[in-house]
Amino acid sequence: MTLKAENITFSYNSKGKKTKVSNPVLAHFSAEFEREQIVAVTGPNGCGKTTFGKVLIGILKQQEGIVRIDGINTKEMNLTQIGKKVGYAMQNPMQQIFCASVTDEVEYGLKNLDLPIEEIVTRRDYYLSYFQIEQYKDQFPFLLSQGEKQRLVLAAVLAMRPNYLILDEPTASLDSYRKKLLGEYLRRIVGELRCGIILISHDRAFISKYTDREINMQAGKK
Amino acid sequence: MFALKTLDPRAKMLILICISTLAMITSDLKALTILLMVTILIPIAGKVNFFELLWQAKMAVGFIVFIFIIQCLFVRTGIPLVTIKAFTLITYDGLSLACLLSLRLLILIISAIIILTGEPRDYLLAFAQCKVPYEIAFMVMVAIHFFPILREEALNVFYSVQLRGTEIKNASLKKRAQVYIKICLPILVGALEKARVMSIAMEARCFRLFPYRTYMRRLVLKKRDKVSITVTLIVAVLFVGMVFIPPVYATEISMPDVMDDVKPYGIVLSWTEDNRNTQTVTWSAGKGEEFIQYLDEGTYQKNDGFKTSSQIMSVKAKRIEIYENKYYRYEATMRNLAQGSTYYYRVGSADVWSEAYHFTTAPQNADSAQFMFMGDAQAEVRDIDYPIWGGFLKEAYTANPNTAFVVMGGDLVESSGNTKDWDGFLKEGESVFSKIPLMPTPGNHETSILPAVYLKMFALLENGLTEAPEEFYSFDYGDCHIVSLNSAVFMSERERYMGSQKWQELIQKTVGWLKSDLMDSDAKWKIVIMHHPAYPINEDDVLYDLIRSNWVPVLNEAQVDLVLCGHQHTYMRTKELSGVIYMMGVSGEKRTHYYQEPLPEYVQKISIEGGNYQIVNATDKSLTVTSYNREHQEIDKIALMPKTRIDKKPWHNALYAYLQCVLPS
Numbered sequence: 001m002t003l004k005a006e007n008i009t010f011s012y013n014s015k016g017k018k019t020k021v022s023n024p025v026l027a028h029f030s031a032e033f034e035r036e037q038i039v040a041v042t043g044p045n046g047c048g049k050t051t052f053g054k055v056l057i058g059i060l061k062q063q064e065g066i067v068r069i070d071g072i073n074t075k076e077m078n079l080t081q082i083g084k085k086v087g088y089a090m091q092n093p094m095q096q097i098f099c100a101s102v103t104d105e106v107e108y109g110l111k112n113l114d115l116p117i118e119e120i121v122t123r124r125d126y127y128l129s130y131f132q133i134e135q136y137k138d139q140f141p142f143l144l145s146q147g148e149k150q151r152l153v154l155a156a157v158l159a160m161r162p163n164y165l166i167l168d169e170p171t172a173s174l175d176s177y178r179k180k181l182l183g184e185y186l187r188r189i190v191g192e193l194r195c196g197i198i199l200i201s202h203d204r205a206f207i208s209k210y211t212d213r214e215i216n217m218q219a220g221k222k
Numbered sequence: 223m224f225a226l227k228t229l230d231p232r233a234k235m236l237i238l239i240c241i242s243t244l245a246m247i248t249s250d251l252k253a254l255t256i257l258l259m260v261t262i263l264i265p266i267a268g269k270v271n272f273f274e275l276l277w278q279a280k281m282a283v284g285f286i287v288f289i290f291i292i293q294c295l296f297v298r299t300g301i302p303l304v305t306i307k308a309f310t311l312i313t314y315d316g317l318s319l320a321c322l323l324s325l326r327l328l329i330l331i332i333s334a335i336i337i338l339t340g341e342p343r344d345y346l347l348a349f350a351q352c353k354v355p356y357e358i359a360f361m362v363m364v365a366i367h368f369f370p371i372l373r374e375e376a377l378n379v380f381y382s383v384q385l386r387g388t389e390i391k392n393a394s395l396k397k398r399a400q401v402y403i404k405i406c407l408p409i410l411v412g413a414l415e416k417a418r419v420m421s422i423a424m425e426a427r428c429f430r431l432f433p434y435r436t437y438m439r440r441l442v443l444k445k446r447d448k449v450s451i452t453v454t455l456i457v458a459v460l461f462v463g464m465v466f467i468p469p470v471y472a473t474e475i476s477m478p479d480v481m482d483d484v485k486p487y488g489i490v491l492s493w494t495e496d497n498r499n500t501q502t503v504t505w506s507a508g509k510g511e512e513f514i515q516y517l518d519e520g521t522y523q524k525n526d527g528f529k530t531s532s533q534i535m536s537v538k539a540k541r542i543e544i545y546e547n548k549y550y551r552y553e554a555t556m557r558n559l560a561q562g563s564t565y566y567y568r569v570g571s572a573d574v575w576s577e578a579y580h581f582t583t584a585p586q587n588a589d590s591a592q593f594m595f596m597g598d599a600q601a602e603v604r605d606i607d608y609p610i611w612g613g614f615l616k617e618a619y620t621a622n623p624n625t626a627f628v629v630m631g632g633d634l635v636e637s638s639g640n641t642k643d644w645d646g647f648l649k650e651g652e653s654v655f656s657k658i659p660l661m662p663t664p665g666n667h668e669t670s671i672l673p674a675v676y677l678k679m680f681a682l683l684e685n686g687l688t689e690a691p692e693e694f695y696s697f698d699y700g701d702c703h704i705v706s707l708n709s710a711v712f713m714s715e716r717e718r719y720m721g722s723q724k725w726q727e728l729i730q731k732t733v734g735w736l737k738s739d740l741m742d743s744d745a746k747w748k749i750v751i752m753h754h755p756a757y758p759i760n761e762d763d764v765l766y767d768l769i770r771s772n773w774v775p776v777l778n779e780a781q782v783d784l785v786l787c788g789h790q791h792t793y794m795r796t797k798e799l800s801g802v803i804y805m806m807g808v809s810g811e812k813r814t815h816y817y818q819e820p821l822p823e824y825v826q827k828i829s830i831e832g833g834n835y836q837i838v839n840a841t842d843k844s845l846t847v848t849s850y851n852r853e854h855q856e857i858d859k860i861a862l863m864p865k866t867r868i869d870k871k872p873w874h875n876a877l878y879a880y881l882q883c884v885l886p887s
Contacts, residue, residue, distance in 0.1 A: 057385065079384035080390075094375075095408060096379070098376075110384035111387075113387055
């Protein structure tokens, strides 16, 4: 039971043609992520961390190589099926918020999972309070501050309790107290829910404190 | 050629404006196709990786295909082209509209590629140097710049909606619409936020601190830019000229090289004056002095033909230049002939004479008259179809030897600018038309704007409109009054050529002339010949409506008995419509316009089995019209009773109308 990238090559210039891959961002890149682990993906700006995250989640399609989620090739799954197994929080929370209120935002994914209503309410209230945004629950989410938006996105994604989580710079706009909350929660779900977490980050302190393993993308390049 | 990338942005903008304007103002498919080719050629010649850019625009191309299919399927007017089990899938109108729209869209999309070869800041500079206020130019550029960013954001939202469990692919339309609305919200908020942040950032960097701006760089027009601009303007003007000023002869022209020694051929009898004592002959021959010689029957027999020169009467022919130094037609009229008498004649010059033919002038008071009507003769395959038609004509005349003359309803030839087509028709027709007159009516195939070549080929009566000599005429034979109308006068080419107002005036004049001509005639039978049908099998041309609104009221008022026409390559007869019967014929090989669709209720008889002709027999008791097929078997026959016509004098009309109201019927 792993999330596995095998020999991935991806370039923004190839326009879907397999034969002509020029200037690749990822060249024959392989990595494996187990459940019950937090793995940090690090590297300097522009080395392809976010691209790698998008390839893993299936938003970007690699020209070569295979991504397998629990053994299933992602090319045979649609985004909805992937989304049920892998949670993804983008770098910019603005593009992941699309509901009219904070509550709706957290409920949106839960409703799609066909959970019983009591479960939805329990989870919603739990995540709103855990990430300390319950005081805004009837607000228009676009009016929140950047850090609050980020917490909202984390709450919305984590509430779905996926097997794997890809978090792209989740700590960028968080204060140290909220970072601690996030870190502790991540550790907890790794244990309780057997979740595998991929953390794309520059935050050295956060990485050293909470992660089990680090993949440095720059170091891997020849 | 130089790279398009290095061309001045102003020149590129001009090219774009010219192409898109031309694409919008033309609806001629040929012109649009040429424009599309030019639009494709510019980036290719300008060393742009055209096909890669086109690949990026594949979504748009898909959209065009979609538009094409929708137009094809939903436009229901016009000639059906593809029919599946009585259901018409594609019509001519649908297909042409689909082609028009997709060509236009394709041109617009491809012309945008030309603009894509430049840097946005160059266009900003170009705008500013063209005196567009900098703020506006800047705004436009920012807007264009933001398109890809907004697109990416929209996609990201779209992905996150799916990742959080909403299926899009198999979702219902309603559900999908909800998702799209959801996507709009963050995009809109994001765009507003970006604008706010950007304006702060710009002001923080002193945007509009001073009332005017200076520029580090200035665009200078190089020689190649000036040349490009000039060429673009010239080509655009030429293009407009080509599309909107149609050439006089758009049809194919091909002619024999030398015609000097050509023996007379294509002899056609017709009437230009009173048919009881004159006879006109036209023929083709090489350049030279041509004559007609003639003798009355008795002298001809006595002299054993034209062997002795005594008593031979001779008329010098008028030479008509169809194409200068290429093709000549000759015209001569024999006058002072005795009515109802037979004459022998031959045409040519001292060296070369045609063989001797004979004809008979119209009698003073014929108690009966018989003539033949033939619809469209035009041939698609010149060398095969004209001989077939000519054979058919000969057989028809042999089967009906009492026929006094032939009237034809237009579309005699396929391409009226092509003398080979005319030769096909005239040579095949000679054996009959040298014995009995042919009185033709022009059709759309004789017409480019005017039926110019047709009018030179034939000599006809000029008793119609002085503005359009020989296009409208009438004559009497026995008890018949026959009117020939050029229905191609309603073609839009003529309206465009004359200007709408003058054309309207001409149409009004045709109405006036037709009315006075028909009303003034005392003939028992009134017959009208025109090419286009007033009542067609299907409305595949807007022209029919113009005939109905302009001429049909006059035909009804004058109580015309019979209207003979062609055009739809089918035999068809209507029931009596306000007292008038409309009959359509075809004598050539062209495909019918009838596609098994439901027929209008007025159609009483139809036959699509191919060529046919009509024998009209007029006595003082009845008018019989019999139609025969290729095998000379009868396919339809009608007999009409004479009409009690109201007297033509206005006060008589009023009295008659009054009495009709007052008296019990």
